[in-house]
Amino acid sequence: MIKLEKEHDGAVLYVDDEQNNLNSFRAAFRRELHVYTAINAVEALKQLKKHPNIKVIISDQRMPDITGVEFFEKVRHIYPNKVRIILTGYSDINAVVDAINKGQVYRFIDKPWDTDRVRMAMHDAIELYDTKKALSSKNESLQVAYNELDKFVYSVSHDLRSPLMSILGIANLAELDVEDEKALEYFKSIKGMVDKLDGYIHQIIDHYKGTHGSDFSDQIDFKELINEIIESIKFHPEAQDVRFNVEVVQEGAFVSNHMNIKTILSNLISNAFKYQREEETNKWVDIKASVKNENALIKVIDNGIGIKENKMNEVFNMYYREKVDNKGSGLGLFIVKEAIEKLGGNIDLKSTFGKGTEIIMNIPGKGEE
């Protein structure tokens, strides 16, 4: 048999216009629960205000001034978390439908009620109340933790970048002031390493934003976005002799997460121009995007170093690096894959080692809601 525990289970309010019913309810449950009773709706509201520990409200449907459903409709707006149970002495289907729609009642109990059935219903109702309460407090603390994490991530990235940018600033200044060729070479190496570390910080932040952001309502203009990315890498030393060909056919709107799309494209484009064959005199990167029916097909093709066949499955792994050189962090394609999965798309890779790589992606738009 189900037992209720007076210590932990909080309180129940029973509303009925017949004093006899109130008395017998109290007699049946007072040893197991804190029982409050009310003879009418006004009294019930007073009790609710006075006893915030009430978790469950049981009300008779047929009362002279107000029906149980009407009463619950009112209560639901003031105390949305309290679980509502209705007692009805006749099977009136309309009352039942109303109870569900208007009063959002958790359970019905036939009248005259049977102690065990009421006990069971209250037990379940209290459990529901507690679960909901626990869930919402978990949600709240999760939100707090999430906001703190956000602040933490940005302040750490700022605090890491600040001294790094000072180093870069001094190196820039040194390049203007110093004439010694050896020293200039050293400063150039320092700048190269600062760039690398800064790129790493950016990627970590992109990764963070990509996994935590949840806004999918950005309008994406692929032509604008791709040009913006190419513009930002134009001055990169390794992009100097690479020809970028952009081909965009966008029919209609594409709605998605701007951050994710940008992360995907900028990682793929920078891989394409960074991993070129040095001896190649005609280096190129093709970027093709076609948007149709809210679906984007994107290709990034290069004639760079390509990927060895036995490495194809590994390139998307975290910290995978083709060469132990200074170029990559081993995060680029991992981040791309994560972002694509988040958008519900897929990515495919074709490559011939020594000839080039072709990356093909399908990304569904989220449509407008």
Place this chain on the structure above:
Amino acid sequence: MKNDVNIVVVDDNEIDLMIGKRLISRVDSNITVKTFSSFCEVVSWVRSDEEYFTSNDVVFFIDIYMPDGNGFKLSQEIFDQISKYNKKNTIFYLLSATIDDLDLKKVKKSDLIKGFIGKPLTVDTINKVINGLPECQSSSASS
């Protein structure tokens, strides 16, 4: 305002102040540069030196995150103070190593702040500012 440009750099990091000062004098040795390393220092200077603002056009480069206050607040405070003076032109730029989009959005939304400059300050950026080019974007492109 090409001839008598006055630049005020505010940053709690002394090295960044030095970089700013030296770069600016590289760009144009006629520019006078003032540097301050804290929020409070600037505020008390602005309060006491009315003469400076009534006789000069001033460009502020202000770091966003400083221990005793942020750049948005400082710009507003300076502006409120000098609005009481019969001042000439004053322009505010905010500088930072931040990569938080919220900071950039805040700059864009602000009527008072003319632009955001990603650290480090460079000769290019300074040139753009003193040639009156309105937009100054972050110099550090994400990779």
